[in-house]
Amino acid sequence: MYSQELIKGTVTPLILKLLSDNKRMYGYQITQALKEATQGKISLTLAAIYPVLHKLKASGELTTEKEKVGNRLRIYYSLTDQGNAMAKERLKEFADYLNTMKSLLDFKPGLQKCLMV
Amino acid sequence: MPYGIEYLSKEQIKLVKERLSKGGVVTSELMEDLLDHFCVAIEEEMKQGRPFQSAFNYVFDTLQEDELKTTEMKTQELLEGKKIFYPNLLQSFGLLLLAFMISWVVSLTVQAIAIGEENVEVRAQWLSQNYLLIFEISSILTFGGTIGYAIWKIRRTQVSMPIFSFRSVPTYVYGVLLLIVIFSRVWLEPIAIFPPFFQEFKVAHLSRLEAFSPWVILLLTIFNVTLVELLLRGIILKGLLMTMTPLRAILWSSLFCALLGYPYFASYFTLNLMLGWIYWKTRSLYPTIFLFAAGFIIIYIISLFMDHPKDFFLHFSLWEYLGKNLVIYIPLVVGSFLITAGLFYYLHRKLSPESSV
Known part of the structure; x- marks a missing residue:
């Protein structure tokens, strides 16, 4: 299992x-x-997870619907138009970030030389 | 689903809700979210054949310590921009004021008890006999009360992180600090005579301590030093370093301690500049408590070799010991100051920038 520290920004x-x-x-x-x-x-x-859901709702990226399930309410989250646009942007940025991390971690003689100094 | 249950009953939901409230969930929308979350989790366990109570215990037992409270705090923090509480300048003044008020109330209470005795001589004797006890109770209530209040405030906004920074520092740091303590004792002595109008108070304070054994005074001093460090460095300076430049934060915290440490304003201010710098550089209370307490410990140890340990411990003055000879005294003071400055420069170079993050 990955550490919470690593997962935090994702x-x-x-x-x-x-x-x-x-x-x-x-x-x-x-x-x-x-x-x-x-x-x-x-x-x-x-x-x-929950603080992020509430934050995204407060900033307009998510919207909620309440539905009665048995004897309680269930809150369903979905993306708003603004949230959809943000999702595309953030996922593109995230993919780019992962590529950068991958190229950093891949074996490269130049980088290895830098790390050895 | 076994037992013919599809969803939890109203009574069972009530129990889950009570458990969430007990765990620290306050925000209504978060409560709705978490209520459903835990109900589903419990229902999932019940599908495997567990009875409600067992499923309830199992689900809540898998939570990390303070997880509910942390979720509530983080939600509030993200929604309201509510930050972890550590005192800024104004709040530090508030804490200082609280300390003074507690000290004042304790002082009034002691006086009220003493006034109960009509005979002035008996009253003075009672105060003198119980001086150290009164002094210590006052110190514990003043600092302990203020620290307790600050901890309560901090714990209302964050639950998981330790409040005080007790990081380990390299052993050589303590060696250098010991040298700093020895040399700074010399040049702090002339500073300690300021302000001169409080000399009478100092003499009265010290003469009252003469009735007690040096090691009792020493132990209580170390205890008090720890209390002061927890408040001044552990809470106030830590908070100020979050909101202002290190130089300003150290200056302000030193001023606070100088005010608390009357009548030793000037020497306490100077000593606290050193303590503040050490804390900023190491982010640990171990070296600051060591630096503060070591000064007293060294004098105590030396006093054991003297003919009159108590006199030496309470009243030793290098100025008088040297026969008030300026020709020897001034070079000693200047020299010890320069050596201390050199030792600080050494620490500055040796302690890596990472350790001050």
């Missing part, structure tokens, strides 16, 4: 990705979807 893009692939999702569903898609390597704590 929570927002991951949530945006899930919501852009699925029309709407609720909190528990998001945590389970991440766990399943990554074979348990990414297991987010409550403190990593």
